[in-house]
Amino acid sequence: MSATQVHINELSQLNARYVASIDEDNLEIWPRFFTEQCLYKITTAENYQKQRPAGLIYADSRNMLHDRVNALREANIYERHRYRHIVGTPLINSVGERTIQAETPFLVTRTMRTGEMSLFASGKYVDQLLIQGSELAIEKRQVVCDSIAIDTLLAIPL
Amino acid sequence: MSATQVHINELSQLNARYVASIDEDNLEIWPRFFTEQCLYKITTAENYQKQRPAGLIYADSRNMLHDRVNALREANIYERHRYRHIVGTPLINSVGERTIQAETPFLVTRTMRTGEMSLFASGKYVDQLLIQGSELAIEKRQVVCDSIAIDTLLAIPL
Amino acid sequence: MSATQVHINELSQLNARYVASIDEDNLEIWPRFFTEQCLYKITTAENYQKQRPAGLIYADSRNMLHDRVNALREANIYERHRYRHIVGTPLINSVGERTIQAETPFLVTRTMRTGEMSLFASGKYVDQLLIQGSELAIEKRQVVCDSIAIDTLLAIPL
Numbered sequence: 001m002s003a004t005q006v007h008i009n010e011l012s013q014l015n016a017r018y019v020a021s022i023d024e025d026n027l028e029i030w031p032r033f034f035t036e037q038c039l040y041k042i043t044t045a046e047n048y049q050k051q052r053p054a055g056l057i058y059a060d061s062r063n064m065l066h067d068r069v070n071a072l073r074e075a076n077i078y079e080r081h082r083y084r085h086i087v088g089t090p091l092i093n094s095v096g097e098r099t100i101q102a103e104t105p106f107l108v109t110r111t112m113r114t115g116e117m118s119l120f121a122s123g124k125y126v127d128q129l130l131i132q133g134s135e136l137a138i139e140k141r142q143v144v145c146d147s148i149a150i151d152t153l154l155a156i157p158l
Numbered sequence: 159m160s161a162t163q164v165h166i167n168e169l170s171q172l173n174a175r176y177v178a179s180i181d182e183d184n185l186e187i188w189p190r191f192f193t194e195q196c197l198y199k200i201t202t203a204e205n206y207q208k209q210r211p212a213g214l215i216y217a218d219s220r221n222m223l224h225d226r227v228n229a230l231r232e233a234n235i236y237e238r239h240r241y242r243h244i245v246g247t248p249l250i251n252s253v254g255e256r257t258i259q260a261e262t263p264f265l266v267t268r269t270m271r272t273g274e275m276s277l278f279a280s281g282k283y284v285d286q287l288l289i290q291g292s293e294l295a296i297e298k299r300q301v302v303c304d305s306i307a308i309d310t311l312l313a314i315p316l
Numbered sequence: 317m318s319a320t321q322v323h324i325n326e327l328s329q330l331n332a333r334y335v336a337s338i339d340e341d342n343l344e345i346w347p348r349f350f351t352e353q354c355l356y357k358i359t360t361a362e363n364y365q366k367q368r369p370a371g372l373i374y375a376d377s378r379n380m381l382h383d384r385v386n387a388l389r390e391a392n393i394y395e396r397h398r399y400r401h402i403v404g405t406p407l408i409n410s411v412g413e414r415t416i417q418a419e420t421p422f423l424v425t426r427t428m429r430t431g432e433m434s435l436f437a438s439g440k441y442v443d444q445l446l447i448q449g450s451e452l453a454i455e456k457r458q459v460v461c462d463s464i465a466i467d468t469l470l471a472i473p474l
Contacts, residue, residue, distance in 0.1 A: 005325050016248070020249055020261070084263055084265065084280040086244055089329065089331065090332070091329075105336075115305040117276075119277070122427065147433060167321050171407075174405040177404075181440075240361060242440075242462055244421060267435055267438045273463040275434075275435040
């Protein structure tokens, strides 16, 4: 098996665990997929292309991700929707000694308590991943959303 | 390649064949993916979390799955919709000597004869799989749907 | 790793690059995934089943694919939507000395400038792929869409 395929498999598994932590409302373990110093940003395709620094959500450490989860837990006690991420096949753009650059498309559906389903978000993860033995950790994840008018109530991680 | 990755690949292939049998309306081969004694259940996330026994659809043998397909064939002769399953990367939760426990997210779209498309279902498969050489067979599959108000006309397998 | 799994991985990677070229609006590289003499066709499930020759879009060489991209570039200068393909696990139907027959489900979302998201297409790729060392090239790709009433303004490749 090629080294690239090994990393594709590793990233697919990381993503599978990452999205399960969100969709199963097990948010407390979600920060563990990141390195202690990290970058997590949700932005739009337009802002990403124009290299505008501003993101809708921004964190630069695992602690900030934990804070965000705590804030969500305090604020978001009513009316849980359900989210479901479907993640595509990763594209490995480059492999260095320590890190990997990769992009992966994703789609998220939302199901309301009434049963109504809708498309919630689509886009791609633009990642820098730290190689740690046979696993990967997220050093940088830019969540680049296709939509420009992202729900201002956006609360869950993507 | 790790033993886990081998099982991920096996389950991905099983799921690919499983959903193709449904989406290509080749339902007669769908029961073959199960062991003779098996459990197949469609339920909601809420019922699953509260461990309520009742499922929307329930079968405990391959013969019952065949009966279900026959019933669908007799009832459902008019106005075929088209369904399309997109299945995510499996998460292997544990591997025993004979069996594997795994969870896999899925999404199903429905296309009407008029061309109108909609999200039909999303959720996860919660599986116990029997290891048979280099293939897997389904011993238990709980289809846990995100939606609480599942279409009461739900007819196709998920 | 089985020979089939090798080809599944190769086709998954081909599809990942193929859909990224479309979704990133990098259409100029899209024809490179095909052999010089090739078949590319978008059709409906109904036409495909009845083996009707007519497709909505048809090309039988890489040059025709280039021409199509050029036409799109000239015509389609206003109001870009964003598309996102999510591609499922390939099913390898047969492996010959030179070529592989495979089918792969897909789903495409469209996001308007206003942020509104919708399901744009779903269906399956029915492929004949040329084995070229450790890579695959598309000799024939029939894009079989679930919908019968495909958007008459269908412009992007699928």
